[in-house]
Amino acid sequence: MRADGDVRLYRLFEDFASDGEVIFYRLLGGDDGEEVEANRWRVGPRSKRRGGGGGVGWWGRRGDTRPAVFVFPTATFSLKLREFRGADDDYPFALRYVYYGRNWKLGVLATARYGKDKVRVFRVVRDPESKVHDVVEYNVTVLVEGAIETSYTQSDNSVIVATDSNLAKVSPHVLDPARFALHLAAHLLARYAHLDKAWVTVEQLRWARIGTGAGPASSDAVGHKHAFWRDGADKRFVDVEVTRKSDDGNDGAVARVAGGLKDLLVLKSTGSAFENFVRDEYTTLGEVNDRIFSTSVDLRYTYEEVDLRLPRDEKRLDFGEQNLNENEGGQLYTWEDAKVGALAREITLDVFANDESASVQATLYKMGQRVLAENAGVKTVEYTLPNKHYIAVDMKYIGMDNTTPKKAEVFTPVDAPSGLISATISRR
Numbered sequence: 001m002r003a004d005g006d007v008r009l010y011r012l013f014e015d016f017a018s019d020g021e022v023i024f025y026r027l028l029g030g031d032d033g034e035e036v037e038a039n040r041w042r043v044g045p046r047s048k049r050r051g052g053g054g055g056v057g058w059w060g061r062r063g064d065t066r067p068a069v070f071v072f073p074t075a076t077f078s079l080k081l082r083e084f085r086g087a088d089d090d091y092p093f094a095l096r097y098v099y100y101g102r103n104w105k106l107g108v109l110a111t112a113r114y115g116k117d118k119v120r121v122f123r124v125v126r127d128p129e130s131k132v133h134d135v136v137e138y139n140v141t142v143l144v145e146g147a148i149e150t151s152y153t154q155s156d157n158s159v160i161v162a163t164d165s166n167l168a169k170v171s172p173h174v175l176d177p178a179r180f181a182l183h184l185a186a187h188l189l190a191r192y193a194h195l196d197k198a199w200v201t202v203e204q205l206r207w208a209r210i211g212t213g214a215g216p217a218s219s220d221a222v223g224h225k226h227a228f229w230r231d232g233a234d235k236r237f238v239d240v241e242v243t244r245k246s247d248d249g250n251d252g253a254v255a256r257v258a259g260g261l262k263d264l265l266v267l268k269s270t271g272s273a274f275e276n277f278v279r280d281e282y283t284t285l286g287e288v289n290d291r292i293f294s295t296s297v298d299l300r301y302t303y304e305e306v307d308l309r310l311p312r313d314e315k316r317l318d319f320g321e322q323n324l325n326e327n328e329g330g331q332l333y334t335w336e337d338a339k340v341g342a343l344a345r346e347i348t349l350d351v352f353a354n355d356e357s358a359s360v361q362a363t364l365y366k367m368g369q370r371v372l373a374e375n376a377g378v379k380t381v382e383y384t385l386p387n388k389h390y391i392a393v394d395m396k397y398i399g400m401d402n403t404t405p406k407k408a409e410v411f412t413p414v415d416a417p418s419g420l421i422s423a424t425i426s427r428r
Contacts, residue, residue, distance in 0.1 A: 109152055125175060136177075138203065139203040202237065207231075236341050236345075238258070242256075272357040301375070301382070364423055390414070393410045
């Protein structure tokens with residue numbers, strides 16, 4: 001390559017590479033772009049004799065067909081792919097695939113999403129006529145996906161939406177976690193055209209009205225208008241995934257909704273056995289026809305996906321008639337996730353208490369079958385049941401039989417190791 005070609009190539013690097021970058025290139029020559037003899041360029045002090053005044057530069061050696069490598073003293077943070085071409089009369093060349101980046105990471109951004117986790121929401125809804133208050137307490141997680149890659153690859157924050165902005169004050173659906181989550185996801189996609197998908201998880205903490213009048217233990221008790229108590233540590237949750245159908249939002253979106261509960265701690269002191277399992281030379285667990293059965297229930301159920309119409313009003317907040325009214329073509333008019341969640345909890349407790357359990361697996365399957373049978377809109381049911389063990393204490397040293405299953409009364413709770421049983425039951 002002629003000296004003026006060298007200078008031209010060097011200036012090309014000066015334009016697109018600052019001090020500290022790692023560069024790989026391949027020289028292509030000829031009018032048809034066929035690959036020709038490559039040159040290996042190395043970094044070193046740029047002398048005046050080679051066209052520079054000192055500092056970092058490069059030079060080449062003909063006949064070396066290895067890919068060119070430039071290593072500069074410092075590293076930069078970004079990774080990009082560029083293609084450049086140039087030619088002169090005597091030596092046409094093309095400089096292709098110039099990668100530069102910190103730590104020499106030759107990768108591309110495959111997926112990206114961001115959002116906000118553990119957004120605490122507490123809302124009081126006041127009825128001015130009856131003076132009755134309703135309260136909900138949520139932990140909300142919001143994630144979005146779309147044309148946001150430049151925030152990762154180019155430090156461009158102009159595509160980032162502050163996802164902790166929420167609709168807890170203005171949404172008329174805040175008392176229903178499923179509809180509230182759908183409203184929030186639909187608002188994000190309608191308001192921000194560069195977002196394609198939104199995930200919203202709402203975890204609801206339990207608050208129940210304190211009984212008044214005949215007393216909390218009486219069937220005649222009436223719930224207090226504005227006093228509540230935490231009636232359980234388990235939490236109901238809703239997971240919503242809303243995906244835009246088209247870039248302009250005119251075709252609306254598709255919603256996938258799942259609900260469930262977690263951390264429902266249950267125990268029964270009899271009515272459970274575990275026998276006739278595989279035994280081999282490694283088995284130490286003894287068969288038992290009566291035992292304590294305890295678990296912390298995690299339940300997740302899914303619905304068929306539904307179409308949503310994204311809000312089209314000025315503030316992109318109108319989620320009502322177009323989705324909730326049958327006459328307007330809405331698909332959520334029969335949506336009663338709150339009832340499904342309450343019924344699924346009742347079924348879980350009922351089956352757990354009354355089933356003569358041959359194993360955790362068998363009881364789990366019966367729970368899932370009933371949830372499907374009594375909730376027509378549910379598509380799949382998934383239970384995860386960690387088996388919490390209570391080991392009978394050997395009290396022979398004081399002359400007491402505490403190891404015979406039906407006589408055992410003193411136990412040691414054991415956290416680990418524990419069984420972990422999970423299954424998904426799908427509608428045919």
